[in-house]
Amino acid sequence: MQKHINLKHVALLLGLLMPAVWSGAHNISSMDGYSHIMIKEGNVQGAPKGSSIQASIYGHTLTVSFTENLGQVAVEITTATGSYVQADSVITPNGLQFYIPLTGDYIVTFTLPNGDEYYGEFTITD
Numbered sequence: 001m002q003k004h005i006n007l008k009h010v011a012l013l014l015g016l017l018m019p020a021v022w023s024g025a026h027n028i029s030s031m032d033g034y035s036h037i038m039i040k041e042g043n044v045q046g047a048p049k050g051s052s053i054q055a056s057i058y059g060h061t062l063t064v065s066f067t068e069n070l071g072q073v074a075v076e077i078t079t080a081t082g083s084y085v086q087a088d089s090v091i092t093p094n095g096l097q098f099y100i101p102l103t104g105d106y107i108v109t110f111t112l113p114n115g116d117e118y119y120g121e122f123t124i125t126d
Contacts (some may be wrong), residue, residue, distance in 0.1 A: 033056050035122065036055045039055060039118050039119070052124070053118055055108060057123075060099055060101060062097065063097050065092070065095035074110070074111040075096060077107070078106065079106060084085055087101075108120050
């Protein structure tokens with residue numbers, strides 16, 4: 001009888017936790033105001049390196065960091081319609097920060113020295 005009750009508790013606990021875990025995994029916003037930008041593969045010929053690029057947006061500031069040495073990475077910010085965006089940038093010890101003055105939908109593209117491309121989409125709302 002005791003094992004049967006424990007099994008019920010475990011099943012109930014899993015039933016309550018799984019929706020919370022699933023919804024948390026799909027949520028790209030965090031409570032501190034930062035929004036993580038999902039990096040997607042564009043044109044990749046070599047070994048995938050997208051997991052080595054971390055990007056987030058906080059207000060009008062785009063922060064990019066690299067978790068491994070990828071060489072000289074070209075970073076380009078465009079509007080969702082493809083227009084080049086003029087943004088102020090600052091080099092940090094392991095990445096870059098960009099200030100984007102206008103609201104809207106944007107795409108950040110990363111081109112590695114070997115020609116591999118990765119990109120992320122984000123929105124600035126205020």
